[in-house]
Amino acid sequence: xxxxEIAKRKRAEKTAxxxxxxxxxxxxxxxxxLSSQWxxxxxxxxxxxxxxxxxxxxxxx
Numbered sequence: 001x002x003x004x005e006i007a008k009r010k011r012a013e014k015t016a017x018x019x020x021x022x023x024x025x026x027x028x029x030x031x032x033x034l035s036s037q038w039x040x041x042x043x044x045x046x047x048x049x050x051x052x053x054x055x056x057x058x059x060x061x
Contacts, residue, residue, distance in 0.1 A: 001041035009039040030055065 037043040
């Protein structure tokens with residue numbers, strides 16, 4: 001992963017956090033951790049989505 005790609009992902013992450021803040025929806029520490037792994041290329045966005053889906057489906061039951 002190039003420095004440019006990482007920078008783009010960091011901007012996307014920052015934007016997402018800002019939107020959540022505006023909407024009054026806090027970002028969990030687990031989500032921040034997964035997001036950081038995505039930014040650094042350790043996880044794909046599909047893996048992040050799958051982990052979050054598992055987390056919130058487990059809470060719903």
